[in-house]
Amino acid sequence: MKSRGLFARLALVLGLVFLYVPILSMMVFSFNNSRLVTVWDAAHSPTLKWYAALLSNGQILGAAWLSIRIALISASGAVVLGTLAGMALARFGAFRGRLLLAGMTAAPIVMPEVITGLSLLLLFVATEQLIGWPKGVGAVTITLAHITFCMAYVTVVVQSRLAGFDESLEEAAMDLGARPLQVFLRITLPLILPAIGSGWLLAFTLSWDDLVITQFVAGPGSSTLPMVIFSKVRFGVTPDVNALATIMVLIVATGIAIATVWMRYQQRRRERDLQLAAAANLSEPLQS
Amino acid sequence: MARLTQAAGRRLVAGVPILWLLLLFLIPFIIVFRISFSEVRLAIPPYTPLISWRHGAPSLELYGSAYSFLFTDPLYISSYLYSLKVAAVSTLCCLCIGYPMAYAIARSGAASRPVLLMLVVLPFWTSFLLRVYAWIGLLKNTGVINNALMYLGVIHHPVALLQTDFAVYIGIVYSYLPFMILPLYANLEKHDMALLEAAADLGARPLRAFLRITLPQSFAGILAGSLLVFIPAVGEYIIPTLLGRTDQLMIGRVLSDEFFENRDWPVASAVAILILLLLVMPIMLFQRLERRQLEAVK
Amino acid sequence: MSAILKMNAPTTTAAADPASAYVRIANLTKKFGDFVALDNVSLDIRRGEIFCLLGGSGSGKTTLLRTLAGFESPTAGTIHIEGADMSAIPPYERPVNMMFQSYALFPHMNVEKSEMLDIVKMGGFGARKPHQLSGGQRQRVALARALVKRPKLLLLDEPLAALDKKLREHTQFELINIQQRLGVTFIVVTHDQEEAMTLGQRLGVMNHGRIAQVGSPCDIYESPATRFVADFIGSVNMFEGRVSEAEPDGVRIECGELACALRVQRAVSCTRGATVWTAIRPEKINISRQPPAQAAGADNAVRGTVREIAYMGDLSIYLVQIESGKVMRVTLPNTTRGAERPIARQESVWLSWHGSSAVVLTE
Ligand SMILES: Nc1ncnc2c1ncn2[C@@H]1O[C@H](COP(=O)(O)OP(=O)(O)OP(=O)(O)O)[C@@H](O)[C@H]1O
Ligand SMILES: [Mg+2]
Numbered sequence: 001m002k003s004r005g006l007f008a009r010l011a012l013v014l015g016l017v018f019l020y021v022p023i024l025s026m027m028v029f030s031f032n033n034s035r036l037v038t039v040w041d042a043a044h045s046p047t048l049k050w051y052a053a054l055l056s057n058g059q060i061l062g063a064a065w066l067s068i069r070i071a072l073i074s075a076s077g078a079v080v081l082g083t084l085a086g087m088a089l090a091r092f093g094a095f096r097g098r099l100l101l102a103g104m105t106a107a108p109i110v111m112p113e114v115i116t117g118l119s120l121l122l123l124f125v126a127t128e129q130l131i132g133w134p135k136g137v138g139a140v141t142i143t144l145a146h147i148t149f150c151m152a153y154v155t156v157v158v159q160s161r162l163a164g165f166d167e168s169l170e171e172a173a174m175d176l177g178a179r180p181l182q183v184f185l186r187i188t189l190p191l192i193l194p195a196i197g198s199g200w201l202l203a204f205t206l207s208w209d210d211l212v213i214t215q216f217v218a219g220p221g222s223s224t225l226p227m228v229i230f231s232k233v234r235f236g237v238t239p240d241v242n243a244l245a246t247i248m249v250l251i252v253a254t255g256i257a258i259a260t261v262w263m264r265y266q267q268r269r270r271e272r273d274l275q276l277a278a279a280a281n282l283s284e285p286l287q288s
Numbered sequence: 289m290a291r292l293t294q295a296a297g298r299r300l301v302a303g304v305p306i307l308w309l310l311l312l313f314l315i316p317f318i319i320v321f322r323i324s325f326s327e328v329r330l331a332i333p334p335y336t337p338l339i340s341w342r343h344g345a346p347s348l349e350l351y352g353s354a355y356s357f358l359f360t361d362p363l364y365i366s367s368y369l370y371s372l373k374v375a376a377v378s379t380l381c382c383l384c385i386g387y388p389m390a391y392a393i394a395r396s397g398a399a400s401r402p403v404l405l406m407l408v409v410l411p412f413w414t415s416f417l418l419r420v421y422a423w424i425g426l427l428k429n430t431g432v433i434n435n436a437l438m439y440l441g442v443i444h445h446p447v448a449l450l451q452t453d454f455a456v457y458i459g460i461v462y463s464y465l466p467f468m469i470l471p472l473y474a475n476l477e478k479h480d481m482a483l484l485e486a487a488a489d490l491g492a493r494p495l496r497a498f499l500r501i502t503l504p505q506s507f508a509g510i511l512a513g514s515l516l517v518f519i520p521a522v523g524e525y526i527i528p529t530l531l532g533r534t535d536q537l538m539i540g541r542v543l544s545d546e547f548f549e550n551r552d553w554p555v556a557s558a559v560a561i562l563i564l565l566l567l568v569m570p571i572m573l574f575q576r577l578e579r580r581q582l583e584a585v586k
Numbered sequence: 587m588s589a590i591l592k593m594n595a596p597t598t599t600a601a602a603d604p605a606s607a608y609v610r611i612a613n614l615t616k617k618f619g620d621f622v623a624l625d626n627v628s629l630d631i632r633r634g635e636i637f638c639l640l641g642g643s644g645s646g647k648t649t650l651l652r653t654l655a656g657f658e659s660p661t662a663g664t665i666h667i668e669g670a671d672m673s674a675i676p677p678y679e680r681p682v683n684m685m686f687q688s689y690a691l692f693p694h695m696n697v698e699k700s701e702m703l704d705i706v707k708m709g710g711f712g713a714r715k716p717h718q719l720s721g722g723q724r725q726r727v728a729l730a731r732a733l734v735k736r737p738k739l740l741l742l743d744e745p746l747a748a749l750d751k752k753l754r755e756h757t758q759f760e761l762i763n764i765q766q767r768l769g770v771t772f773i774v775v776t777h778d779q780e781e782a783m784t785l786g787q788r789l790g791v792m793n794h795g796r797i798a799q800v801g802s803p804c805d806i807y808e809s810p811a812t813r814f815v816a817d818f819i820g821s822v823n824m825f826e827g828r829v830s831e832a833e834p835d836g837v838r839i840e841c842g843e844l845a846c847a848l849r850v851q852r853a854v855s856c857t858r859g860a861t862v863w864t865a866i867r868p869e870k871i872n873i874s875r876q877p878p879a880q881a882a883g884a885d886n887a888v889r890g891t892v893r894e895i896a897y898m899g900d901l902s903i904y905l906v907q908i909e910s911g912k913v914m915r916v917t918l919p920n921t922t923r924g925a926e927r928p929i930a931r932q933e934s935v936w937l938s939w940h941g942s943s944a945v946v947l948t949e
Pocket of ligand 1: 618623642643646648649650777
């Protein structure tokens with residue numbers, strides 16, 4: 001028992017080292033003066049010059065701005081569609097088209113990205129021929145593609161959250177006189193709001209990060225940040241990408257730290273409430 | 289009346305996502321399927337139409353040339369097999385590294401568990417592309433690993449690490465490790481420690497108890513994690529392009545090259561169809577697992 | 587049991603005149619795919635009564651309530667409440683409220699103030715959220731919520747199932763109290779026959795989606811209509827036999843499982859030669875060392891050997907193996923403390939019963 005626990009714990013530590021060393025090395029070398037990226041120039045380091053270079057690189061900034069806009073719209077669109085799909089799957093029982101919807105929301109998650117990308121581009125080419133839309137590929141087609149593969153993830157998140165709640169909650173509201181729309185706004189929506197929130201974040205990250213599908217449906221004037229990074233690093237390492245990576249890691253880490261503190265706070269409140277309820281149980285008024 | 293509006297509301301809720309996915313997911317596939325049976329030609333678009341008009345009558349034009357091309361040119365077959373090999377080896381490595389990690393997390397204290405899980409998931413929230421890129425800096429001839437080994441005197445000339453199979457395995461394992469650990473953890477965490485104690489009580493040695501109780505019970509987790517790594521690894525594009533060999537391409541890269549470099553849309557489509565055929569079994573298996581899990585939640 | 591409550595139970599028979607039926611369920615059928623959850627159910631509920639639905643798991647009790655509330659639409663049949671057809675009325679417009687088995691309290695909302703909280707004695711808990719309440723408190727809040735809209739008909743799906751035994755017994759009487767104060771009609775689903783008999787002025791026993799019998803607790807216990815009902819409510823000794831004499835005031839039944847013939851002094855509609863089942867409740871059987879007055883070989887008396895005795899406090903259960911090999915169940919109240927020379931295991935005894943105690947069942 002002891003030795004096996006030790007082996008697993010050692011594997012855990014080594015595994016975490018494996019996960020974090022590349023990221024840390026990128027962060028360290030972002031402060032390196034040398035152009036040679038991986039050779040530490042002790043005399044002139046650390047330096048912020050790559051950060052300065054990054055912030056004056058119009059191409060990267062422009063691409064980042066485009067990526068942010070696409071990710072914002074895609075995540076929001078994916079949340080709307082994914083919530084609808086998740087509600088239908090979790091709440092409508094056996095309706096016509098259920099199997100179709102379940103299959104089509106599950107498939108994009110496991111589909112190789114090259115295939116999704118190829119098929120979407122071929123679709124846009126075909127519709128342009130048929131109805132004259134879209135006029136060439138670009139930010140619009142990228143957004144449509146991102147909404148499509150992101151909504152699948154949102155669907156899963158929303159559906160499993162709803163599965164954790166008894167459907168009788170909604171029925172009880174209806175029983176008390178709430179109409180379907182009111183039931184959705186006052187009961188269902190507040191319940192799945194956390195799932196919608198994490199679904200949105202997930203969708204934003206996936207859209208922000210996507211390269212393969214985007215490459216297929218992007219046009220000449222619409223390079224997203226991953227596309228710019230890819231074309232830079234494909235032919236060698238560049239130090240300003242290290243700086244960019246460092247900034248992105250710090251943003252994510254800050255966000256997650258805030259989320260963790262918030263969740264801890266919520267948890268502690270819940271525990272206090274439970275104690276309160278337990279105390280109430282003891283003083284249950286048995287005599288009336 | 290009210291009944292009717294309720295039914296209409298439901299139809300709207302289910303109908304909008306169905307319509308969206310039909311238009312942007314299913315129909316595109318049908319188009320890929322259909323183009324894979326065309327022939328390439330110099331035109332816009334660069335493939336033959338499905339129906340052509342000959343002497344005023346429509347005639348169906350179906351060609352199998354894209355497929356026969358795939359099976360005659362050894363390039364395709366070898367990249368097909370190579371992709372399978374890379375995906376299988378990487379999945380196995382992921383399992384060997386991920387299982388003990390998941391096990392250690394599941395057996396750690398209740399307070400440290402969420403922290404450890406977050407440490408595992410955190411890299412996933414940072415850019416996939418940048419994490420792969422980080423390995424270039426580590427693996428190349430003048431990279432951190434070679435420099436360190438030479439500094440320590442282990443080697444005297446840089447060892448070629450980048451653009452090898454090894455680099456691709458590392459990249460895939462590194463990128464997909466969380467997908468292996470999470471389902472394994474979810475499975476291992478549910479295990480009843482009382483079973484192990486009962487086994488120990490009956491005199492089973494720890495290793496035996498592990499092999500006979502824990503391992504078989506975690507089979508569903510192993511399968512889910514392995515599929516989550518294997519399926520995307522087969523079609524992986526970024527990792528082999530940045531870290532892999534230039535003399536042996538993976539199938540996802542072949543598809544992309546056929547499309548962008550050779551502008552042979554029918555062959556690219558045929559490659560896509562064949563990748564899907566290859567993955568149909570694992571994907572169906574995964575969806576069955578998934579469904580069972582969702583039902584268990586209920 | 588609760589004799590006081592039974593006193594004010596209406597004495598009219600089930601076939602009340604149509605105008606007095608507050609809820610009229612007619613030929614209601616509900617199918618889930620091929621599965622028939624409700625099979626041609628017809629039932630009248632009277633204004634202001636507590637009607638208890640009783641039945642095994644999966645017998646369709648919840649489905650019936652959900653159809654009444656409007657969550658399931660019937661495959662066939664109609665529901666009228668106060669003469670109004672409910673077919674086209676959605677749940678949020680029906681004059682019906684439901685207390686859910688799971689309570690279905692909204693986790694994100696406060697309990698909120700309302701006079702109904704006072705009625706369920708939870709006046710001070712308005713600001714709490716559901717997870718800050720104990721099980722008993724949640725049950726009260728769920729009841730208060732179901733009453734807030736002052737429904738004329740309240741459906742309660744196993745309202746007490748999640749409470750422990752003590753609290754449950756206490757709450758039963760509170761429910762009756764509230765029902766009488768507000769004058770609401772209650773339909774209560776329960777698994778627990780004792781609870782059904784305490785609460786219900788009338789009971790409906792369900793089996794496989796059908797109503798097996800409707801009647802007062804006393805009707806159902808003393809005159810079950812079918813073997814299922816006799817067996818489901820309380821325990822019973824059941825014998826298959828053949829009618830050998832049929833007279834207007836009683837029948838004689840030859841019964842291979844019993845060493846004696848059965849004479850039942852009750853009007854039974856059956857013909858000579860018909861196969862019937864005779865049910866005798868355990869508490870209606872005498873157990874003695876001496877042969878009863880009828881003597882050996884007479885009707886309604888058999889010899890047997892005591893195989894098992896279970897002391898339950900207020901009564902004792904005897905399992906007696908009769909000469910045919912069949913085991914009969916007999917209960918005897920422990921009326922005196924430390925009775926002299928009580929009957930012991932392996933003793934040979936006589937079992938006998940009065941001709942009016944047995945019930946003859948034809949289906
Ligand atoms: N939505 C549904 N789809 C399919 N079958 C259903 C559905 N709801 C109920 N059933 C089936 O109908 C039958 C009756 O169920 P119901 O819930 O009414 O039983 P019940 O008498 O309330 O049982 P219990 O005492 O266990 O609550 C069961 O066999 C159940 O499986
Ligand atoms: Mg039920």
